[in-house]
Amino acid sequence: MKRYDGRAVVDGLDLHASPGRVTAVLGPNGAGKTTTVECCEGLRAPDGGTVRVLGLDPVADARALRPRVGVMLQDGGLPTGVPALDVLRHVAAMYARPRDVDALADRLGLRPFARTTVRRLSGGQRQRLALATAVVGRPDVVFLDEPSAGLDPQARRAVWDLVAELRADGVAVLLTTHLMDEAETLADDVAVVDHGRVIARGTVPELLAGAAVPDGGHHPGATFRAAPGLPVADLALALAPATGGAAPAVRETAPGDYAVDHPASPALLAALATWCAGRDVLLTRVDVGRRTLEDVFLDLTGRTLR
């Protein structure tokens, strides 16, 4: 439990992150993710409940935890007047067996701005430096608050690779992100937080499989591209045996873009391909309308802005 000005922003939130796994905390703006992570980092003291990191209290045992925990804050939290690489070297020197600073700098592309003071770094450059400082000490637990927010695609991939390596090394990684593809790619365990509590949890496949399509939810029909002007009524009849008898609605949504209002199945795709082959029609794209973590997230937390 954490209150601000008498208002509980985290209340009854139950979360566990395991070694060798990436745990992603997802949630709308203001859901309480950063507050939760900051309680785990010992930066905020909870008003109730229990927080344990490596079996220790993040506030009372801060000194013992410091060498074993890596933290990447949302605002960087770095000294602004110091050149980037000096910051990293300084942080590395505080640990007993730090990573090789030069190798880490190369890996996260810090070289081009090594002599630039933190104040003058771009947002993405600062993010990369903050990540480097979080992992340079070979911590057992790493907290990453929106690690790839504002990063270019190359840097994002470098961050993803590094997180995967941390997991392989047995590190417990807890990250928050608004990027659902990032969570799908990286997370072993996901906790969806809203109004200060966990409203859904599981592995990504569990969340994708367990989420039934609610009323008004996105229907995972199949779409495909082919030559424009196909006889869709004829196609619908040909697909009927593959959908249990009733002909599905088939629409040409734009010239050459088609939608089948029925969940994709192996039989449906085979029937579609056979029908096209019989007319010498080339399918140039098929999308099975798989539900994504973003669909699940929106269904769980609603579509209104916070």
Ligand SMILES: Nc1ncnc2c1ncn2[C@@H]1O[C@H](COP(=O)(O)OP(=O)(O)OP(=O)(O)O)[C@@H](O)[C@H]1O
């Ligand atoms: N220092 C503070 N004083 C008062 N209220 C705060 C403080 N920090 C956060 N809050 C409030 O607590 C709630 C949760 O904020 P928090 O930063 O934990 O959300 P979040 O899930 O991390 O959001 P975001 O996705 O926008 O980063 C919000 O309503 C926020 O306004």
